[in-house]
Amino acid sequence: MTTPTLNESVEQAAQWQARLHSDRCTAGDRERFAAWLEGDPVHRRAFELVSRIWEMDPRTLPDPDGARAGRSRSAAMRDTRRRVVLGAGVLFAGLVIGGRTADARLVSTGFGERKRIETQRFSLLLDARSAVALGPDDTDPDLRTGRFALTVKPGRSVVSLGCGDWRFSSRQGEFDIVSTGTRFSLTTVSGEASVVRKGREAHIVKAGDCLAATLPRGAGVVTRPALDLLLAWRTGRAIFRDTRLDVAVAEMARYSALPVRIENPALSALHVSGVFHTARPGGFFAALPYLLPLRVEQRDGAIRIVKL
Structure with a gap:
């Protein structure tokens, strides 16, 4: 043996x-x-x-x-999540005041920090060292760098996000997204998503599948990762x-x-x-x-x- x-x-x-x-x-x-x-x-x-x-x-x-x-990391992260969920309501209310004239807003996290953004159509959790740009009315999130847990809530309208030359859209589901600046990946935990690179054919990423690509113009490759x-x-x-x-x-x-x-x-x-x-x-x-x-x-x- x-x-x-x-x-x-x-x-x-x-x-x-x-x-x-x-x-x-x-x-x-x-x-x-x-x-x-x-x-x-x-x-x-x-x-x-x-x-x-x-x-x-x-x-x-x-x-x-x-x-x-005086603070443990976990306590700080819990407090941050509470503040951001509350603050997100103020942020999003401010964006719609006066119509669609508000500027895009960058939301980011530091080391050991998480933030959650809640809207009527989706919930987006940012892991440490992550950043997303939010347009007016939260209609066009652009994932800049980091790792994200996205939940698209059931509804008739499609939620669409960008990451470099890639666009992602879904009507309902749960997704894990990583963008390092040189690499992009989207894993579907539940539901399904359409993922397309500008000017190319769309990939349908179903539950359990992961589409990964080298940024900005690498071809997407679909695999079945270990979700745990x-x-x-x-x-x-x-x-x-x-x-x-x-x-x-x-x-x-x-x-x-x-x-x-x-x-x-x-x-x-x-x-x-x-x-x-x-x-x-x-x-x-x-x-x-x-x-x-x-x-x-x-x-x-x-x-x-x-x-x-």
């Missing part, structure tokens, strides 16, 4: 940790977890590591977020399964107050697995030296990932 590696076992342990914290965890799940835990000493080591990371106090990590006096990984950010988690280190670092850097640098390009091709709190990005960076042959340092105003 092949002995499992620590990195492989960490991925399994992270999945168990997430399952045990889920409201859907059953007695059968707990029995299977106990059997897995006793199945190999590496499993126990992996689960102990994942548990320490899961419960880790961000003030003990190389993470500046814990230094913000894709949507984990909505519940404050980042799930990595044999994910390239540069991709995982870019994901967690979204939630860090300090910039993150991979100092040695060869490290980018390493792979990492695990489940991490997005409200505690320091836990991710503290875990990396346990999982991969590298060091994590905080110096010169940045988190730096370097070779051993």
Whole structure:
């Protein structure tokens, strides 16, 4: 029998940790977890590591977020959501005063911050470091950069959004959208959407499908992603399964107050697995030296990932 590696076992342990914290965890799940835990000493080591990371106090990590006096990240995010839902009503009321003469408005979020925009036809949740431009009467949102959870409410009219040369429209459904400035993707969680690049044929993206393209003019490619990984950010988690280190670092850097640098390009091709709190990005960076042959340092105003 092949002995499992620590990195492989960490991925399994992270999945168990997430399952045990889920409201859907059953007695059968707990029995299977106990059997897995006793199945190999590496499993126990992996689960102990994942548990320490899961419960880790961000003030003990190389993470500046814990230094913000008097507020936890989660409390700040909750307050921000409350303020924005309330403030959105004032914003949208202001846009329609005096007819359609109001200027477009840019709504953005900083590190670790979320905002929700509510209108009669749609709800748009902005993840950290995201931005959207809203036109008069909220009729023409333009997604600039970041990650978004969009719910199109049932109705006769079509909701239409833009992202570079791409246009998206739907009458009803739930969608996950990412725009990095160089890449655009739209995943349909429920319902369906028509996605078209200027001057090209439309793609119909059905439930479970993801259309991704390189901006500004790359062709769209449709795939079937793992939705649990894709949507984990909505519940404050980042799930990595044999994910390239540069991709995982870019994901967690979204939630860090300090910039993150991979100092040695060869490290980018390493792979990492695990489940991490997005409200505690320091836990991710503290875990990396346990999982991969590298060091994590905080110096010169940045988190730096370097070779051993």
